[in-house]
Amino acid sequence: MAEQTAPLQRAGEPADGSVITADAKPDAAVVRDALGVGIAVGLSGFAFGVTSAGSGLSLLQTCALSLLVFTGASQFALVGALAAGGNPYTAAAGAFFLGVRNSFYGLRLSQLLALPRAVRPFAAHWVIDETTAVTLPQPTRRAARIGFTVTGLTLYVLWNLTTLVGALGAEALGDTDAWGLDAASPAVFLALLAPMLKTTTQRVTAGLAVVLALGLLPVLPAGVPVLVSALAAPVVLFVMGRGMGPVPKDEKHAKDEKHAKDTKVAKVAKDTRTITSEDDR
Amino acid sequence: MNVWIAISLTTVGCYLAKLLGLLVPAGALERPLVQRLAALLPVALLAALTAQQTFGDGQQLVLDARAAGLAAAALALVLRAPFLVVVGAAVVVTAGVRALG
Numbered sequence: 001m002a003e004q005t006a007p008l009q010r011a012g013e014p015a016d017g018s019v020i021t022a023d024a025k026p027d028a029a030v031v032r033d034a035l036g037v038g039i040a041v042g043l044s045g046f047a048f049g050v051t052s053a054g055s056g057l058s059l060l061q062t063c064a065l066s067l068l069v070f071t072g073a074s075q076f077a078l079v080g081a082l083a084a085g086g087n088p089y090t091a092a093a094g095a096f097f098l099g100v101r102n103s104f105y106g107l108r109l110s111q112l113l114a115l116p117r118a119v120r121p122f123a124a125h126w127v128i129d130e131t132t133a134v135t136l137p138q139p140t141r142r143a144a145r146i147g148f149t150v151t152g153l154t155l156y157v158l159w160n161l162t163t164l165v166g167a168l169g170a171e172a173l174g175d176t177d178a179w180g181l182d183a184a185s186p187a188v189f190l191a192l193l194a195p196m197l198k199t200t201t202q203r204v205t206a207g208l209a210v211v212l213a214l215g216l217l218p219v220l221p222a223g224v225p226v227l228v229s230a231l232a233a234p235v236v237l238f239v240m241g242r243g244m245g246p247v248p249k250d251e252k253h254a255k256d257e258k259h260a261k262d263t264k265v266a267k268v269a270k271d272t273r274t275i276t277s278e279d280d281r
Numbered sequence: 282m283n284v285w286i287a288i289s290l291t292t293v294g295c296y297l298a299k300l301l302g303l304l305v306p307a308g309a310l311e312r313p314l315v316q317r318l319a320a321l322l323p324v325a326l327l328a329a330l331t332a333q334q335t336f337g338d339g340q341q342l343v344l345d346a347r348a349a350g351l352a353a354a355a356l357a358l359v360l361r362a363p364f365l366v367v368v369g370a371a372v373v374v375t376a377g378v379r380a381l382g
Binding site for chain 1: 283284285286287288290291292294295296298299300301302303304305310311314316317318319320321322323324325326327328329330331332333334335336337339340341342346347350351354355358363364365367368370371372373374375376377379380
C-alpha cells in the first residue's frame with residue numbers, strides 16, 4: 001500500500017497541513033480500517049466464551065480471562081490445557097509463552113505511538129496482534145494513535161461482550177461438541193499461524209512442533225507436550241542457523257526503508273493483518 | 282481453585298509481557314537472535330496447539346470430525362477468507378460431519 005511509505009519520523013509534526021499528499025491518510029479511513037479489524041475479531045469472542053464454558057470454566061472465570069488477559073491465543077491455550085487436565089502451572093506457562101510475542105509488538109508500538117509514560121501501563125493491555133497490525137502501517141503518528149485506540153477499544157468492548165454472550169449461551173446450546181464448537185479453538189490457532197508459515201524455517205519449526213506435540217501427547221502429562229514443542233523454535237534456529245537473513249537492528253535505518261516490515265515483529269503483525277482486515281475491504 | 286491459579290498467573294504474565302515491550306528501551310530486545318526466537322516461538326506453539334486440539338482427546342490421539350473442520354478452515358484460509366469465516370467454516374463442517382456420522 002502506497003500510504004505506508006511515508007517516513008515515520010515526520011509523524012505528529014505540525015507540518016501535517018502542508019503535507020496533504022499521498023502520505024496523509026484521512027482519519028475516517030484509519031477509523032474504518034480499525035473498526036473492520038476490531039469488529040471481525042471482536043465477534044469471535046463468542047467462540048471463546050463457548051469454548052471456555054464448555055471446558056468447565058465458570059462464567060466469572062471465563063469473563064475474567066477476557067477482561068484481564070485479553071490476548072486471544074493465550075486464552076484459548078489456557079482453557080484448552082485446563083480442559084485436557086493440565087495442571088495450572090503448565091497451562092499458564094503455555095499461555096504466557098504465547099503472550100511473549102506481545103512484548104515485541106510493544107517495542108515497535110512504543111516508538112510509533114510515543115505515549116507519555118503515565119499512559120503506557122494502561123495502553124499496554126491493548127498491545128496485541130490486531131492493534132499492532134492496524135497501527136504499524138499508519139503513515140503518521142496521529143493515524144497510528146487513532147488506529148491503536150479505535151482498534152483497541154472496539155476489540156476490547158466487543159471481545160468481552162461476546163465472551164459473556166458465548167459463556168451464557170454455552171449452557172443453552174447443551175452439548176457444545178454437537179455444534180462443532182470444539183473446532184473453533186484449533187481454527188483460531190490455524191488462522192493465526194497460517195500467515196507465519198512463509199519461510200522454510202517457519203514451516204520446519206511448525207512441522208517439528210506438530211510431531212513433538214502429537215508424539216508426546218500419550219506419554220507426558222497434559223500441557224507438557226505443548227511446552228516441549230516450543231523447543232522446536234530454538235532447535236530449528238540452531239540447526240538452520242544462517243538460513244534466514246539478518247534482522248536489521250538499527251531503527252533509524254528501518255524507518256528509512258520503504259516499509260517498516262523488514263523487522264520481524266512488523267512482518268508478523270502485517271501478516272496477521274492479511275487475515276483480519278485486508279479481505280474485509 | 283486450580284483454575285483461578287492458572288488465570289492469575291496468566292493475567293500477570295501476559296500483562297507484564299505487554300508492558301515490558303512498551304517500557305523497555307528499543308535495542309534491548311532487538312538483538313537478531315532474540316527477535317528470530319520471538320518470531321518462531323509462536324509458530325511452534327500455535328502449530329502444537331492446533332495439532333493437539335484437533336487430534337488430541339485427553340491423552341489419546343483420535344481422528345474425528347474436528348479434522349474435517351480444520352481442513353475446512355485451512356481451505357478458507359487458502360481462499361483468503363476473513364477471520365470469522367475461517368472459524369465459522371471449521372465449526373459448521375465439524376457439526377455437519379457429526380450430524381451425518
